[in-house]
Amino acid sequence: MKIKDDFAIEVDENEILKLLGDEKKVKEKWKDIVKEEIQWTKTYIKPFIIYEQYKIIALEKQQIILENQVLLEGKGVDKYFDQCHGIIMAIATIGKEIDERIEEEFKTGDYIRGIILDYIGNKILESITCCFFEEQSHLLGQSQMGLTLPLSPGDLHFSLAEQKKIFKSLQPEKIGISLNETDMMTPLKSISMIYGLGKGFKTPISHQSCKNCQVAHCTYYPKEKIMLTIHRQDRTYCFQVKAKTNLLEFLRKEKIWIESPCNGAGVCGKCKVFFVEGVPPPMNLDRLHLTKEELQKGIRLACVADLQQSATIRLLQQSESIQVMETGMERHQEKSIEADQRIFRLKMKGMNSTSPSYGLGVDIGTTTVVIYLMDLKKGQTIDQISGANQQRVYGADIITRIQYTIDNPEGLSILQKTIVAQLNQMIEALCYQNAITPLDIHEVVVVGNTVMLHLFFGVSCVQLAQAPYTPVFTEEVVIKGREIGLNVNGDVVLLPGVAGYVGSDLTSAILASGMAEEKGYSLLVDLGTNGEMVLGNRDQMIACSTAAGPAFEGTNITWGMAGVLGAICSVDFSKDHVFQTIGHHKAIGICGSGVLDLVAQLRKYEMIDGTGRMKKPEEIKLPKNLQERVQIKSGAPEFLLTETIAFTQKDVREVQLAKGAIRAGIEVLLREQRIENLKQIQHVYIAGGFGNFMNVRSSLDIGLFPKEFANRIVSIGNAAGMGAKLCLISEEARKKVNESKKRIQYLELSNHVEFQDYFLNNINLP
Numbered sequence: 001m002k003i004k005d006d007f008a009i010e011v012d013e014n015e016i017l018k019l020l021g022d023e024k025k026v027k028e029k030w031k032d033i034v035k036e037e038i039q040w041t042k043t044y045i046k047p048f049i050i051y052e053q054y055k056i057i058a059l060e061k062q063q064i065i066l067e068n069q070v071l072l073e074g075k076g077v078d079k080y081f082d083q084c085h086g087i088i089m090a091i092a093t094i095g096k097e098i099d100e101r102i103e104e105e106f107k108t109g110d111y112i113r114g115i116i117l118d119y120i121g122n123k124i125l126e127s128i129t130c131c132f133f134e135e136q137s138h139l140l141g142q143s144q145m146g147l148t149l150p151l152s153p154g155d156l157h158f159s160l161a162e163q164k165k166i167f168k169s170l171q172p173e174k175i176g177i178s179l180n181e182t183d184m185m186t187p188l189k190s191i192s193m194i195y196g197l198g199k200g201f202k203t204p205i206s207h208q209s210c211k212n213c214q215v216a217h218c219t220y221y222p223k224e225k226i227m228l229t230i231h232r233q234d235r236t237y238c239f240q241v242k243a244k245t246n247l248l249e250f251l252r253k254e255k256i257w258i259e260s261p262c263n264g265a266g267v268c269g270k271c272k273v274f275f276v277e278g279v280p281p282p283m284n285l286d287r288l289h290l291t292k293e294e295l296q297k298g299i300r301l302a303c304v305a306d307l308q309q310s311a312t313i314r315l316l317q318q319s320e321s322i323q324v325m326e327t328g329m330e331r332h333q334e335k336s337i338e339a340d341q342r343i344f345r346l347k348m349k350g351m352n353s354t355s356p357s358y359g360l361g362v363d364i365g366t367t368t369v370v371i372y373l374m375d376l377k378k379g380q381t382i383d384q385i386s387g388a389n390q391q392r393v394y395g396a397d398i399i400t401r402i403q404y405t406i407d408n409p410e411g412l413s414i415l416q417k418t419i420v421a422q423l424n425q426m427i428e429a430l431c432y433q434n435a436i437t438p439l440d441i442h443e444v445v446v447v448g449n450t451v452m453l454h455l456f457f458g459v460s461c462v463q464l465a466q467a468p469y470t471p472v473f474t475e476e477v478v479i480k481g482r483e484i485g486l487n488v489n490g491d492v493v494l495l496p497g498v499a500g501y502v503g504s505d506l507t508s509a510i511l512a513s514g515m516a517e518e519k520g521y522s523l524l525v526d527l528g529t530n531g532e533m534v535l536g537n538r539d540q541m542i543a544c545s546t547a548a549g550p551a552f553e554g555t556n557i558t559w560g561m562a563g564v565l566g567a568i569c570s571v572d573f574s575k576d577h578v579f580q581t582i583g584h585h586k587a588i589g590i591c592g593s594g595v596l597d598l599v600a601q602l603r604k605y606e607m608i609d610g611t612g613r614m615k616k617p618e619e620i621k622l623p624k625n626l627q628e629r630v631q632i633k634s635g636a637p638e639f640l641l642t643e644t645i646a647f648t649q650k651d652v653r654e655v656q657l658a659k660g661a662i663r664a665g666i667e668v669l670l671r672e673q674r675i676e677n678l679k680q681i682q683h684v685y686i687a688g689g690f691g692n693f694m695n696v697r698s699s700l701d702i703g704l705f706p707k708e709f710a711n712r713i714v715s716i717g718n719a720a721g722m723g724a725k726l727c728l729i730s731e732e733a734r735k736k737v738n739e740s741k742k743r744i745q746y747l748e749l750s751n752h753v754e755f756q757d758y759f760l761n762n763i764n765l766p
């Protein structure tokens with residue numbers, strides 16, 4: 001066996017920057033890191049190629065028999081090598097050091113650095129294989145021989161199983177390369193190649209082969225069409241698409257939703273799809289996020305799957321059926337709207353004409369959208385409709401959506417058109433169901449967080465991604481529906497918000513809760529990715545927003561997901577069936593309320609200690625049915641809910657961070673209001689979908705709320721939507737929202753000196 005190790009490492013900084021994005025801003029931002037990491041590779045990376053030449057003894061249908069008795073099998077290989085009398089087998093690697101660095105950066109959350117290292121590693125591997133190709137073709141050229149482009153196991157001709165035969169021939173263990181049971185090499189940045197050699201044909205000029213390479217969107221790649229069949233539940237879609245189309249981008253374009261919280265950055269590992277046919281070779285990010293079993297089954301990440309051949313896929317998620325909280329608190333439900341008017345002494349708007357008049361209350365949430373159709377004369381809700389916010393295909397949370405507008409010149413317009421088109425579809429459905437037309441809709445009141453309202457209006461929200469998070473507008477806005485493309489007859493009113501991260505969903509919820517009318521103190525918390533909260537009474541209110549992270553929305557949790565059919569939504573270890581799923585479907589993941597219960601139960605049964613450390617099986621003594629669920633994986637304990645769905649140490653930490661941030665926000669508000677005796681808080685209102693489904697006992701057990709709140713917590717469901725409805729039927733309610741906005745003092749927690757202390761004090765579990 002021969003070994004080549006005299007490679008010079010040269011990586012073009014501009015090529016790496018190009019991979020990070022075309023925009024100048026992007027390039028400027030990451031330039032220093034790219035330089036630094038290229039420098040690092042020059043010191044620590046030591047590439048090797050081990051190789052050997054073998055004579056071909058026979059070429060048969062789909063087979064090559066070599067002089068060393070190895071039989072290589074693959075589709076069309078007999079044709080590919082038909083002019084060759086020999087082959088060169090080679091395995092190239094750039095060593096394990098870069099794998100370790102990438103893993104470390106991902107673990108510590110420096111994803112960009114990890115991705116940059118990944119790109120640099122790929123480039124080095126590509127450059128050493130090119131160098132090897134050129135050297136070999138030069139040597140062979142002296143004997144009038146040519147060299148074919150290489151084939152690698154896993155590409156179009158050879159299956160991955162052929163990897164073993166190359167290993168058997170070359171024994172690359174000598175240069176530190178090993179093969180696992182799924183035929184994947186370690187280090188990850190390694191590649192095996194088979195070149196044909198013979199007289200009578202010319203060596204191609206470039207080492208790059210379009211047919212076999214996996215670089216998507218290459219300008220030289222022939223634009224072949226392939227068939228893509230997609231199965232989702234009971235629906236099947238068929239498309240003709242260009243070869244090398246990225247699967248996630250295609251699904252987005254066709255508005256076929258799959259979870260992709262990191263917006264295709266390859267960080268979250270949630271965009272899993274099952275390839276029934278045409279499974280692409282696994283990429284590094286697939287290997288990073290998927291288990292061996294998943295890789296073997298044909299599961300891949302949609303964001304890294306560039307379709308090279310016709311494929312049939314099955315979508316694993318059924319998330320179009322998200323649980324949506326459409327109703328508000330009991331006293332504000334439609335049936336008791338008259339009672340609401342008494343409570344707030346609201347005057348109904350007078351409608352003079354005798355013709356019917358309708359209005360819409362619209363709540364645009366980051367995850368869901370709800371529209372209420374109201375009869376403006378009677379002040380009654382006629383109908384309602386809800387669905388997942390279709391902008392979700394561009395990112396699960398507001399930060400990834402803002403990022404989408406930064407990364408794509410058309411991003412803002414795409415997001416604006418998406419939400420307007422969705423609202424128009426929903427309005428059409430409501431009108432059809434109720435035998436009215438959009439011309440009958442005279443007013444629309446819209447509420448949402450500040451980012452959603454900016455996107456709805458098509459106004460840039462880039463400044464909301466960086467301190468001091470200044471929105472373009474927070475005041476009430478009134479505009480003709482047609483001017484923003486909404487298919488209604490009258491005005492669209494956007495209720496006022498308070499700040500970049502305290503939007504009109506909170507001011508509207510304040511109205512619906514009635515807290516701005518009360519003498520006693522109330523705390524209102526809207527639990528989402530940002531825990532928005534307000535504490536006060538009719539005299540004054542203080543609001544803030546904590547970057548709680550999306551743990552309670554199921555994101556950032558290994559098996560976390562939105563509240564969809566099959567999501568584990570409650571956990572109780574004292575029951576025979578320790579968990580329940582939404583719709584009693586087979587468990588496919590765990591949503592926020594399940595996550596909350598699970599941590600509370602793990603702590604109650606002492607499977608985790610007060611610091612959040614998960615105990616090992618030998619440290620705990622539990623009933624058999626629970627004990628056998630605790631297992632060690634990769635040296636760390638985890639809790640198994642099903643054979644595959646596990647809750648890990650990292651997941652516990654995510655919950656601790658979210659809980660610590662929310663509790664710290666509450667403590668800061670209490671301090672700012674100088675409230676020491678918690679009995680002064682008369683009501684604790686929890687708004688939003690998660691608040692409605694969460695188990696209050698679990699929230700107290702993990703210290704999300706002080707235990708003194710035990711009997712005062714009231715879930716008020718979609719209070720934002722309820723506030724929108726009240727504003728639709730009453731001018732007075734609208735005035736109240738605008739007045740209360742003026743009484744709300746906004747507190748920016750990132751500038752608050754004590755927030756960090758409160759946060760650290762509340763990370764542990766009681």
Ligand code: FES
Nearest residue numbers: 264266268269303
């Ligand atoms: S890994 Fe996050 S979208 Fe694919």
